[in-house]
Amino acid sequence: MQPMIKVEDLTKRYAGATALNGVSFEVQRGEIVGFLGPNGAGKSTTMRILTGFIPASSGRVQVAGLDVFEHSLEVRERVGYMPENNPLYTDMRVSEYLKFRAKLKRLPRSERQERIPEVMELTGIKDVSHRIIGHLSKGYRQRVGLADALLAEPDLLILDEPTIGLDPVQIRQVRQLIKDLGKRHTILLSTHILPEVEMTCNRVIIIHHGRILASDTPESLTKTLNAGGLIQVEVRGPGSEVQAKLRAVENVESIEAKLNEDGFLRVTLTPRPGTDPREKVYQAVASNGWTLRELTRSRTTLEDIFVQITHEEDEAEEERREQGRSVLR
Amino acid sequence: MTNVPPLLRRELNAYFASVLGYVALMFFLLVMGVTFAVVIRYLNTGPTQMTAMKILFSMFWLPSLVVVPMITMRLLAEEKRAGTLEMLMTAPVTDFEVVLAKYLGAVVLYAMMWALTGFYVLIVRHFSSSETMLDLGPIFSGYLGVIVIGQFFIAVGLLASSMTKSQVAAALMSFAVVFMMLIVLNWLTFLFPTGPLGKVFHAVSAFDQMEDFERGIVDVRPVVLYLSGTVLALFITTRVVESRKWR
Numbered sequence: 001m002q003p004m005i006k007v008e009d010l011t012k013r014y015a016g017a018t019a020l021n022g023v024s025f026e027v028q029r030g031e032i033v034g035f036l037g038p039n040g041a042g043k044s045t046t047m048r049i050l051t052g053f054i055p056a057s058s059g060r061v062q063v064a065g066l067d068v069f070e071h072s073l074e075v076r077e078r079v080g081y082m083p084e085n086n087p088l089y090t091d092m093r094v095s096e097y098l099k100f101r102a103k104l105k106r107l108p109r110s111e112r113q114e115r116i117p118e119v120m121e122l123t124g125i126k127d128v129s130h131r132i133i134g135h136l137s138k139g140y141r142q143r144v145g146l147a148d149a150l151l152a153e154p155d156l157l158i159l160d161e162p163t164i165g166l167d168p169v170q171i172r173q174v175r176q177l178i179k180d181l182g183k184r185h186t187i188l189l190s191t192h193i194l195p196e197v198e199m200t201c202n203r204v205i206i207i208h209h210g211r212i213l214a215s216d217t218p219e220s221l222t223k224t225l226n227a228g229g230l231i232q233v234e235v236r237g238p239g240s241e242v243q244a245k246l247r248a249v250e251n252v253e254s255i256e257a258k259l260n261e262d263g264f265l266r267v268t269l270t271p272r273p274g275t276d277p278r279e280k281v282y283q284a285v286a287s288n289g290w291t292l293r294e295l296t297r298s299r300t301t302l303e304d305i306f307v308q309i310t311h312e313e314d315e316a317e318e319e320r321r322e323q324g325r326s327v328l329r
Numbered sequence: 330m331t332n333v334p335p336l337l338r339r340e341l342n343a344y345f346a347s348v349l350g351y352v353a354l355m356f357f358l359l360v361m362g363v364t365f366a367v368v369i370r371y372l373n374t375g376p377t378q379m380t381a382m383k384i385l386f387s388m389f390w391l392p393s394l395v396v397v398p399m400i401t402m403r404l405l406a407e408e409k410r411a412g413t414l415e416m417l418m419t420a421p422v423t424d425f426e427v428v429l430a431k432y433l434g435a436v437v438l439y440a441m442m443w444a445l446t447g448f449y450v451l452i453v454r455h456f457s458s459s460e461t462m463l464d465l466g467p468i469f470s471g472y473l474g475v476i477v478i479g480q481f482f483i484a485v486g487l488l489a490s491s492m493t494k495s496q497v498a499a500a501l502m503s504f505a506v507v508f509m510m511l512i513v514l515n516w517l518t519f520l521f522p523t524g525p526l527g528k529v530f531h532a533v534s535a536f537d538q539m540e541d542f543e544r545g546i547v548d549v550r551p552v553v554l555y556l557s558g559t560v561l562a563l564f565i566t567t568r569v570v571e572s573r574k575w576r
Contacts, residue, residue: 051419055574076421083419087412089339091346103335104420148416 002065004029004156004186005050010059012045012210019045021210023059027203029155032182034197035190036306037207043190044084046207047160050188051081064155077105080149080185084160086142090134094125094144097133098151105152119147123177139170146177150185157181159189163196175200194306208310209317231269231297233281237290239265245284251275264293332422333430340434344400350438353399357392357442364388365449380464381453383543385446386471390511390536392442393482397507400438401486402500404431405570410494414570424570428487428563435483436476443475467545473552474542478535481555482507484562491569511535 005027012020020042027033035043048054049061052072061068063075089097095116102112120126123143128136133144142162149157162178163171178200181187191197197204198218206214214221235242242265243257251272258266271277278295285292344350368384371377405428408414417427454463486503493499515536521527531537538551 048415053415053419053573073421073423076419079419081416081419083412083415085412087416089343089413090411091343092339096342100335100339101420104332104417104422106331106421 001029003027004031004064005188006060006062007046007050008060010046010049010061011057012042012049012054013057019210020056023207023210023212025205025212025215027186027188029186031203032178032187032189032201033203033205034201035188035205035207036192036194036197037190038192038310041207042210043207044160047081047083047158047188047190050158051079052076077152078155080152080154080157082145082149082157082159082162085164086145088133088141088144088148091132093130093132094136095120095129097144098147101148102151107152115151115153119150122150123147124173139166139173142166142170142174143177146174150181155186157185157187157189159187161190161192163191163193171196206306206309208313211313213309213313231271231278231281232294233267233269233285233292234260234264234294235267235285235290235292236264237285237288241288242290243267245288246281249277249280249284251277251280330426330429332426333433336422336427336430337433337437340404340431341437343403344434344438349399349403353396353438354442356399357396358445360391361385361388361446361449365446380467382450382468382471385449386475386539386543389475389478389539393479393511393535394504394507396439396442397479397482397486398500398503400435401483401490401503402496403490404435404487405491405566406493406496406499410496425567428491428567428570432484432487432559432563435487436480439479439483440476443472443479464545467543470542470545470547473547474539477552477555478539481558481562482510484559484566485510488562488566488569491566
């Protein structure tokens with residue numbers, strides 16, 4: 001089947017700066033893909049190109065098989081877009097705004113009358129439909145933006161930082177809403193908040209300095225890119241013997257131990273990449289009759305991966321620059 | 330062009346959703362009302378060649394200079410500043426539709442303001458002793474004149490608004506341009522009363538053209554001049570809006 005989004009070798013140069021440098025990726029129908037990257041990585045630029053707001057400097061971009069530059073209007077009819085900071089006409093009432101947007105999106109009158117209450121219901125803004133947008137809280141405004149994006153039942157939803165500036169409760173609500181929407185729409189959302197991606201997306205694309213660094217499911221990113229978390233053990237027993245036994249456990253690379261004041265030994269184990277020696281650790285402790293109080297594995301988060309990847313990339317870049325400089329000399 | 334009606338409606342609503350529309354309207358009605366009151370007193374002092382509406386139309390330069398920047402400064406500058414242009418342009422509408430709707434919105438508001446001065450015609454008619462005092466021909470051509478000239482300045486104001494994110498900068502730009510085209514050109518007709526240059530200045534001076542319109546003469550040349558000026562200004566405005574694409 002045709003992918004929903006197909007981006008090939010996309011480059012965008014602004015005067016004096018390259019925002020995107022040879023970006024290629026695909027989004028399949030039905031996926032929820034998270035675009036992850038620090039501020040200024042090129043997320044918004046990519047989204048603006050996808051929605052036809054600005055063109056690319058070079059490369060090919062297709063949405064539902066249509067070139068976004070050649071068939072700009074057709075693409076825009078198929079995409080529901082919520083730009084960064086969710087700009088809305090703050091002087092309009094919610095229902096009035098949605099009606100205006102529905103007309104722009106060429107929904108016939110009958111469909112409009114059906115669809116507007118529907119999206120208001122879906123996004124939970126029915127009770128504020130007569131309020132002026134400028135008087136609403138940020139959370140409600142965000143939902144008005146989402147409602148607008150949903151109006152024309154688009155194949156593809158593009159949401160640029162949908163949870164930015166919301167309070168924790170609102171963030172949770174918006175994330176749940178996105179998850180629910182993912183059942184019916186293909187979604188591309190951007191964020192620089194990592195838990196968001198882990199919670200809502202099937203796939204993550206990590207972008208940094210206008211280049212894609214990784215693209216995978218959150219789980220396998222965690223698996224392949226990192227050895228996995230450290231293991232914490234708290235044991236009561238003869239100090240040196242405990243350490244020796246634990247070091248000998250299969251797949252344990254190194255250990256570090258510290259004696260607590262209450263007599264428990266706190267040991268931090270670094271497991272070999274891709275392994276989980278917790279069971280063996282338990283057996284080692286239990287077979288010696290020592291008391292075990294804690295056995296946990298700290299989960300590596302996407303955050304660690306993200307920092308790791310972008311850091312490696314920065315170092316590589318630094319190196320390239322150094323080399324460039326030495327060549328110049 | 331199917332998107333123009335909803336866009337136009339939104340533009341008109343926006344004037345009255347903010348204080349701006351009311352302020353512009355108040356300014357216009359205040360100036361025109363005071364002028365009308367003074368004119369009536371003046372006409373009562375003795376016999377004269379002038380008619381009330383003729384004097385009123387000759388005041389057209391003041392709304393052009395002040396009201397036009399007021400009602401056009403917001404149009405595109407504010408959309409750019411607030412980022413709502415992105416919402417607008419990622420909907421299935423063309424850049425030209427947006428520009429056209431904004432231009433039409435301002436023209437409709439401007440025409441509505443002048444339409445309100447129709448009450449003055451009714452007042453004059455009610456109190457005038459004979460039918461001859463109120464010749465409807467020059468009144469219609471006068472209204473045509475203020476609209477034809479005003480709509481061109483509106484297109485210029487819209488162009489100014491497209492070039493900046495700041496409403497104040499847009500207002501000052503359109504004020505400067507309208508001032509040059511209206512007042513400075515008028516001064517030039519005094520500096521060069523005759524000669525080839527003088528001929529050109531007289532031909533394009535809005536004051537000279539307005540005099541014809543006030544007298545009931547509808548010359549096609551200024552109408553064509555202003556309408557083609559509008560087309561050019563709207564074309565450039567569309568290009569400026571599009572320029573985000575090639576910058």
